[in-house]
Amino acid sequence: MANCPKCEYHLKLRDWRPNCPSCGVNLVYYGMEERLLADANKAEAEHSHFQKKFDRVKASFVGSKFAIARIIFTILPIAFLFLPWAKIFIKAPYIDTTVNVNMIKVGMKVAEMDFGALFELMGSEIVGTPFTMFFAALACMLLAAVVSLASLILLFLSASPKGIARNITLASMGLVLTGAATIMFTQFNSSFATLFPGTYSGELKFGIFVLMGAFALVILINAIIAKVGIEVKYKQTYICGIPSEEYFAAVDAGIDVLSLQLHVTEQEAAEAIENALIEAGIRVVKEPGSEDAVIEKIEDQPLDETPQE
């Protein structure tokens, strides 16, 4: 439970009224200036930390022409997932059907949770192995879809230290999964065609190769960005009217910033804080647009500077 800020009376739960039962001060108004200034300093400090992260995210997306191109290239695999992956032809007495295997068909089956027939076929002694290959190929494609979505979502972290490595890893995973799906479908195809000659045939369609090309493009653009780099432009932030680096330097130096702000205007407070920094022998140097500032100690000048002959 809180104490009265004026008389330190221990306020109980039943003390709901706005006035202190001991000294009668209005608890809502008393110390309002200090609380508001403390809230403002805290909020602006939080914003200062957040602004740096925001500037890095912004650079990840629009920091250069290559970053913008990276967005488009990262979306391409998701778009190309909807191209046709494979085609299956089944021709038998009373059965003449062609099945297009693509993201929409597979997605609908997943949504319906309709795997009963597939699991039964996977358990069969005759067709079990080919169908297991088929299921594995589909699983690889679905994982490739998940990976491509994850790539897009994690794009905002590209400017972090491991960002490029992560982007390249995810795109490589997508490429490997798509390649594995291609190989496994080919295996399924040839096994099934051997088991049911003349009845079954299947072929890979262009979509799967275009998808592999899209993943390769994502790897390429990230490699280019890793080489040329993207400059992050950091926006200058202010806390109680002074650059945030000076504010943090003042707080670290033990200067009571809040007391310097009480009962004065913001401009007067800013001047008081800067004077306090100088008195503490601290100078804050920051290049415009850079992330961090350099805190320097202002050395005392010797009394006699004339060099001795």
Add this chain to the structure above:
Amino acid sequence: MEQQFIDTNRRYVGLKENIIFGVANGGQVLSFSLLVSYLTYFYVNIFNIDPKIVATMLFLEGIWDTINDPLMGSVVDRTRTRLGKLRPYLLGVPLPMALATIFFFAGPMFLHNPSPTAPSKVIYMVITYFTWEFLYTMSDVPFWGMAAAISPSPADRTRAITSARLISGIIGGIPTIIIPILIDLTESNVIGTSIKQVFFVAGITSGIIGMVLFFLSGVFVKERVVQSVEAPKLKGCYECITQNPPLKLIILQNLLGSLGGIGGIFATYYFIDVLGSASAAIVIGIPGAIVSLFSFAFITKIKARFNNKQIVIGSKLVNDALNVLMFLLSIKRYADIRFMIPVMMIRSTITAIFSGVNAVVPTEMIADSVDYMEWTTGQRSEGMSFSVLTLINKLNGAISRSVAALLISGIGYKTSHSDAIIPQTDEVKFRIFAMNTIVPTLLGLFSIIPIFFYDLVGDKQQRMLSDLAKRREMLAEDAEN
């Protein structure tokens, strides 16, 4: 006296507090959206109560709202505690509200009388629904009042309201996605539950999780705009409407906009009876839904160039122009789904650009009107102002639904007791199309007129904020001394 510590250009609300405010609203909307989306279906189909009894209860509840909402507003405005006037409700309501939500959905689990008019079920329905509504009002009015009291800085309020609208839009959509999936899984026996169990568990989940999240607002969100030391008299609470021209204009704008709401009701008929596909609405809405999420990022840029009055008028005119254009382009092909889907998709995507700012600015304008009341009379009226607007929105919905119901038979729409969907004539189909597009657009145009007289922008607003800041500092000094 020179203003010293209240600076309307400073930031007082941090990022964490903003996110908590949004998450709290999300929690509140979690149970609200579950209840409102499935209210009639739950009572009629799950609890098996006669629809006429349900309709009568809803009608009576609407009348009760006209008393309850302003009453709650005046109670909030007259509250004075050491925690402020709004926070006590944000701390005290979550527990009873969670229990009310659980009991709401528990009825079919305990009362098994098969009769649709069983007195036990009807009494249970009335008590639980009225209790839930009463508690919801008790949470909603102070929560939105907090949007005005969270900071003396208008930019802070914009950020808080943006956070609330964005996060609650995401969290509030969860029940509408999960419940249909669970219903389908139950119907196809994939999960071994009954539908009444699905709703009961949903009620427990949304009640507990929702109210835990809502409780965070009472703990972490602060009231930084302090109230007058003396609480206003009851008459003074109601004067916040009569002596507040900006608020009166906003109320009038909302009332005149109610007729424009018939478009939304006829949309269902348009998709089912004219285009022949109810799910086309989902497909059409997908790009707009994505754009509307990003639209919150444009708010700062839009507000840097335009004031609230210009935003409200401008976005309404753009929306109306798009509706008129769509009507004229589609006049010969309104029943061709292959033509209408892309046309409507483009229209809804463009209007979605303004959805963020349209979700935030009206609430901000009410907050500004609360400041205006304090400027002119010395009393703040968050409770009354937001409760009246909540009531007006409920009335709008009722007016739209009743006018639409009258118009349905007026345009020659045919119904059948054996089939939900029967073919309509081309003339009726065209009328449905017109009722979905051009008619509500033209009727809704009147709602802009009051806003032309709204003048709480620009220099007047800056002067008001500056005067209020100085006055609040003087009040703080007087109270301390």
